[in-house]
Amino acid sequence: MQIKLIDSVDYEKAAKILYESYIPQWQVAGSPEWSPKYIEYLDKAYIKPRDGPCVGAFDGDNLVGIGFGYINDWNVAEVGKVPTMAICYLGVIPQYQRKGIAISMIKKLEETASSKKVSVLYRICNDELSDGKVLTKCGFTEKIDNAYQMARILGSDMVNKAATFKEYGTIMKQLVKTVAGLPKEKPTIEVGAIRDGTVADASACVEVLASYKDSTQILRDWTESEFESQITNANLLAGTPFAPFFRVWDVNGTIKAFVIGRVEFIHWKAGLCPSGVITDTGFASDLDKKDKINFVLSFIFEIKEKAPEAFGTNVAVAHHEEKTYDKAGFNNDRSRRPLYVKAVGNEFKAWLESQWKYKMYYISYQR
Ligand SMILES: CC(C)(COP(=O)(O)OP(=O)(O)OC[C@H]1O[C@@H](n2cnc3c(N)ncnc32)[C@H](O)[C@@H]1OP(=O)(O)O)[C@@H](O)C(=O)NCCC(=O)NCCS
Numbered sequence: 001m002q003i004k005l006i007d008s009v010d011y012e013k014a015a016k017i018l019y020e021s022y023i024p025q026w027q028v029a030g031s032p033e034w035s036p037k038y039i040e041y042l043d044k045a046y047i048k049p050r051d052g053p054c055v056g057a058f059d060g061d062n063l064v065g066i067g068f069g070y071i072n073d074w075n076v077a078e079v080g081k082v083p084t085m086a087i088c089y090l091g092v093i094p095q096y097q098r099k100g101i102a103i104s105m106i107k108k109l110e111e112t113a114s115s116k117k118v119s120v121l122y123r124i125c126n127d128e129l130s131d132g133k134v135l136t137k138c139g140f141t142e143k144i145d146n147a148y149q150m151a152r153i154l155g156s157d158m159v160n161k162a163a164t165f166k167e168y169g170t171i172m173k174q175l176v177k178t179v180a181g182l183p184k185e186k187p188t189i190e191v192g193a194i195r196d197g198t199v200a201d202a203s204a205c206v207e208v209l210a211s212y213k214d215s216t217q218i219l220r221d222w223t224e225s226e227f228e229s230q231i232t233n234a235n236l237l238a239g240t241p242f243a244p245f246f247r248v249w250d251v252n253g254t255i256k257a258f259v260i261g262r263v264e265f266i267h268w269k270a271g272l273c274p275s276g277v278i279t280d281t282g283f284a285s286d287l288d289k290k291d292k293i294n295f296v297l298s299f300i301f302e303i304k305e306k307a308p309e310a311f312g313t314n315v316a317v318a319h320h321e322e323k324t325y326d327k328a329g330f331n332n333d334r335s336r337r338p339l340y341v342k343a344v345g346n347e348f349k350a351w352l353e354s355q356w357k358y359k360m361y362y363i364s365y366q367r
Contacts (some may be wrong), residue, residue: 002058003104005112006066009043009054010303011036014089017066022367023267029126032367033265037240045233046070046366048206049226055105057092063090064341066103069109070366073221075213077358078189079351081221082246085113087123087135088366099312106138110344119348120341124148124318124365127336131245133239135340143356144339150322150330151314154276156181158311164270165311174333175312178231181329187294194298197258201248202228202356204255208282209362212320214237217358230260230279241265241274243306249295257283257295261316263307276303276313279364281320296328318363339363 018034025031033036047054050071057065067090074082087109092101113121123142124147125132132142153162153175162175197205206222213219234244243263247258259280283292303313315325318339326332339361343349 001066001099001104003101004056004058005107005108006054006056009039010063011040013063014039014066017093018089018091020093021065021097024094025129027267027269028128030266030268030275033241033267035240037236038102038242038264039089039163041233041236041242042366043068044236048128049229051116051331052128053109054117055108055112057096057101057105059096060193064096064287065105066090067102067105069113069118069121070364071116072364074120074363075219075221078355082120082348083116083118084120084122085109085116085118085260086364087121102134103138106134110138110342111308114344119345120343120352122339122341125340127337127338132338132340135342136158138342140342141342142338143341143352143354144318144361147337147339147361147363148316148318149314149337150325150332151175151312152300152328152330153312154182154300154310161273161311165268165273172224175331179260182300182304183297187297189249189291189294189298192249192256194249194295197231197232197246197260199228200245201255201258202231205248205260205280205282206257208255208258208284209280211285212282212362215346216319216360218361218363220362220364234262237262245299245306247294247299247302249276250273255284256287257281257292259299263303263310274307274310276307276310278313278315278317280317281315281321284326287325290326292324293328296324300328316365318361318365320362351353 015034015036022031047068052069052071055067056063070088072085076082203224206227207223209220244259248258260280263274266275341354
């Protein structure tokens with residue numbers, strides 16, 4: 001078996017590996033419909049901007065496993081900027097599992113991390129899956145036991161559909177218990193307008209996100225070009241069932257709030273079903289609670305219009321604006337998503353072991 005870095009990813013082959021490895025195990029937590037276009041989008045939107053590595057496992061010429069490293073910076077209170085790498089989109093096809101291939105691929109990503117000056121590796125795992133077990137074997141430790149989980153049923157008309165998924169894990173059970181109704185009418189915004197966002201809005205959105213620095217002990221640090229790459233590469237999803245969205249609340253040229261994400265096709269044991277995934281969201285610090293909730297509810301209506309068959313939506317950002325989302329009817333059960341971390345180099349080892357005491361996180365989640 002050869003484990004090596006891949007410079008130019010064959011999206012067809014990568015999709016086949018991720019589909020075959022994820023779907024059988026991840027139907028309890030929901031696995032996206034891995035398709036070549038979707039992987040091209042993830043690669044170009046998230047991995048490529050910071051030159052993240054891709055590792056492959058080869059049996060002869062056959063690719064049997066693949067994995068990516070998503071490089072991004074954290075702004076950590078009392079420490080400053082920490083370059084990190086998320087282990088993501090990593091799968092080994094079933095016939096080759098339990099032979100140590102994932103461990104070897106993660107080791108390769110770790111070696112590459114050091115050469116790219118990354119200090120910390122991480123992954124937001126899922127209690128019901130085996131990713132945490134693999135990472136423990138690779139020397140990662142569980143640092144947070146409740147990193148991310150906010151989800152909402154898209155209206156009372158979707159409860160029955162959601163109930164068909166409820167035996168598939170605790171998350172679903174919890175979700176079905178939450179209040180699923182929506183207000184009778186789409187809430188209105190009193191000033192300005194909610195419109196589609198463009199690349200020209202990237203710098204204002206990044207500014208909104210940076211303003212969370214004082215209230216968040218670990219904050220994913222966005223550069224304008226990283227944010228832009230999410231927006232511009234969304235056009236790769238045109239013509240596929242994945243529907244990206246980027247909406248901003250504009251008051252006389254000032255961005256008061258934004259939401260970015262995509263409607264994804266998710267495999268559950270009960271079948272394939274679309275779901276809204278909110279990947280980033282931000283609110284200007286001068287907004288009051290009611291304005292924030294109205295904005296959230298108004299885009300919930302928009303997701304419902306865009307994907308009437310979708311049963312739910314979730315926020316794929318750890319702890320971010322959780323009070324706003326709680327009030328907008330999201331179920332906030334963060335007990336199933338542990339964050340596993342490993343330091344590369346001694347400086348951060350000591351920090352992880354003795355100084356990590358943070359409670360407020362805004363960390364991007366990647367499968
Ligand atoms: C998770 C996954 C990548 C593991 O790949 P793998 O090559 O089989 O993993 P390894 O052989 O290197 O396993 C290393 C250790 O992890 C643990 N582990 C791996 N798969 C496991 C499973 N299905 N159940 C329980 N423990 C598991 C075991 O401790 C294993 O050591 P052991 O075989 O000596 O007991 C593979 O099952 C997969 O593709 N799953 C779907 C995608 C996914 O969950 N990706 C997240 C990757 S972090």
